[in-house]
Amino acid sequence: MSDAEPGLRERKRRATRLAIQQAALRIAIEDGLQAVTVDEISRRADVSPRTFFNYFPNKEGALLGDDPTLPDDDARAAFVAGGPKGDLLADLGTLLVNATRELVEERGLIAERQQVLRAAPELFSRRMESMKEFQAEVERAVGERIAGQLPDPVALRRHARLAALVALAALRHAWWEWSDAAGDTHLVDELERSFAELDALVSRSLV
Known part of the structure; x- marks a missing residue:
């Protein structure tokens, strides 16, 4: 852990x-x-x-x-400043690990919550809206980090959105792997593993 x-x-x-x-x-x-x-x-x-x-x-x-939210503290500031490793996707992974540490979940709740949301469109809409807000948070943090590299606002927006979507896809992957896993695994560990696997894919080192 x-x-x-x-x-x-x-x-x-x-x-x-x-x-x-x-x-x-x-x-x-x-x-x-x-x-x-x-x-x-x-x-x-x-x-x-x-x-x-x-x-x-x-x-x-x-x-x-609970929905994840970016930490409004030293972890976010370190990310915007270019840390902790200097690699955008790896650092996004670290930031999301900090964002998910406080999530309290139980595997058994996942199926029950999905059942309730399927029967309640208004709750499902609220969940989707909260995830859009989280995506916007991630986009803002990425945009602040890379603003000096991309003075063109259109390019900045596109790059920030793409990085946020890739990061959130890795978060979903970790969530699915964690919910499907047997044994005493932890969401944070699965998230770290998913970002390591993403890094391997991006660097073409996957074998």
Whole structure:
């Protein structure tokens, strides 16, 4: 695993967040979306409504789960400045690893969430919109990094969008591999592996 094992408090926080998501999805599957309320989610997850709101702003948030977002800190600044390795795609991989460290997921939730989203077009649309926002975040970060190399704004936009789409494709690949894998693998590790494989493809060193 790439990062250190979380402490007891962090494990409890993740377990509570996971329990809330599990409860919300199972209510939706078993009883329909109209049965999903904050009170019922809280009851099934064995938390108070106040605790629920410490984790999610509303019931839709619990159903949709967490979307990645770029870290607005030293990791993003290092990327924009040209680091940490000096290779755009490899550095994007590092940035996305930082973005996904806080994602709390359980393989068993993936199929349940997909089932709920297929039955709820409005939730599916919200998920797609949030992913578009994340893509725009990645594009902005890439654009800031390469702006000095591409003074033409059209070329800058095209290059930034292409790099973002390639990076997000690698993220999806890692997600699929992780969700399909047996054993105690971690999303961060799969993401690192996917970007290493992408680098091999790009450099034509794949055998």
